[in-house]
Amino acid sequence: MEGDDEPEILLTNDDGIDAPGIRALHDALAAVASVTVIAPDRNQSAVGRSLSYGRTSAEAEEDDLTTSMADGMFTSPVPHAEHELGYAVRGTPCDCAIVGVNAVEPEPDLVVSGCNSGANLGAYVFSRSGTVSAAMEAAYLDTPSIAISMDTLGIERDLEPADFDRAGEIAAALATGVPGTGLFDRIDYLNVNVPRPGVEENGVELTRPTEIYEMDAALEDGGFQLTNRLWQQMANRDIPDPEDTDRHALLEGSVSVSPMRVPYEVVETSDVRRILERML
Template sequence: MELDSDPHILLTNDDGIDAPGIRALYDALQAVGTVTVVAPDRNRSAVGRSLSYGRTRSSPDDLSLDLEADSFTSPVPHTDHELGYAVDGTPCDCAIVGVNALDPKPDIVVSGCNSGANLGAYVFSRSGTVSAAMEAAFLETPSIAVSMDTLGYDGELEPTDFERAADITATIVGGAPGTGLFDRVDYLNVNVPRPGLEPNGYAITRPTRVYEMDATVEDGSFQLTNKLWQQMSNRDIPDPEDTDRHAVLEGQVSISPLRIPYDVVDTEAVRTIIEGIL
């Protein structure tokens, strides 16, 4: 799908509409298109592709499945916000509402910028950030998920900390028209190294398939340990050189071109296009 030269951009996230990452993207993307924000009214991280559809709402955080529901339509409450619309729902709710209810319809969906990297094939169905981009792709709308590594970063994040992520996203969105990029890919998963690191270019990558999650019983309680994040915090991870996590640990911006649901596309063809954009 070819992008318009002055695209209508739907911006969403999973950290909530008041998060600094979405503000940084909002400011940067206005230079390359018209931006409408439809984002969760609070943090909805790691909800994956969850929907509010068909679920009860006895309290703001209760999304219990209502097996007795006899309606095919579910309300998704929202309030006006200075950036757009704050939705009492999930990132995928926001993507569906934004793609189908806005007039004019968006030409592209941008999800992020997430505070924390979304690296590896295993994370796609778990991450709210990537899930919103994937939802848009299923609805035949090109999309970009954008995340920033924050492991080892001390201090409260501000919009300025996401400047690198915002700039590269705006450059891709602004440069994509006429390249055929989104004829080849359904969505991009972009991960940016943590703030303060010296820029080291970018890499066209594939999501790593290395996955280590451990579980133990300690004093009668189950414990989960994410060994990958443990290793990544030490900047020591066994990923092949062409993968997303390897690139980020090398200080590079990782750009993974994908087709729904998780397929990697011809990276060499996409590399040529991205090189022309960046």
């Protein structure tokens, strides 16, 4: 992103191209940048870094995601349709990131994923969230990226684009403020979480992902049940996390911004090497 030219931004999400969060970000970013939208044609929440590659074919039925590629082929189609915002893709958020970075001109300077309806907090969520995974995928493709999500716990009505105004402001500020800073020479992507509408603004905090992880499981009445204790605590506005973490900042009314590097760094210390050599 050089000079006075508008940055080229690829915008995607995991809630689907018709979700109010992506509309809000599109309108905010379009005021300061050239925006191309490539997003799933339906909700793809919590699909993580999954790809359609190898699971679809041109002959597949509309909802069939199990058809494998023919032997000897290394290309898999990703069906799409034109949409008023851009392209609606029958695929995953990571499909959209790859297509947007490699197959559409001009090449984006920045990938923005969101705004997700629901916060994406904690180290455990990164490989699970479609929103964050799209940003991670772009980072692996050497393209700076930002994942943006908004806390929606306690909101029982349908959300409108106006509910995401704060997220749009943050996205536009980052899109225009990053060029020339060298920020993405030091990090790979940003994970941003915005408080829910109606919460009194309490500034912006640089954070690290909380490492608290409290998924629980039980066998009740002959069936297994999963309970997310972390979200249960958050719904009660409890804050068991250290002050420098993303969840703590969000529950204090601050916008949480976590500068991230893509995983997964190899851990190879002398102790680890010695233990593995004994085992193998």
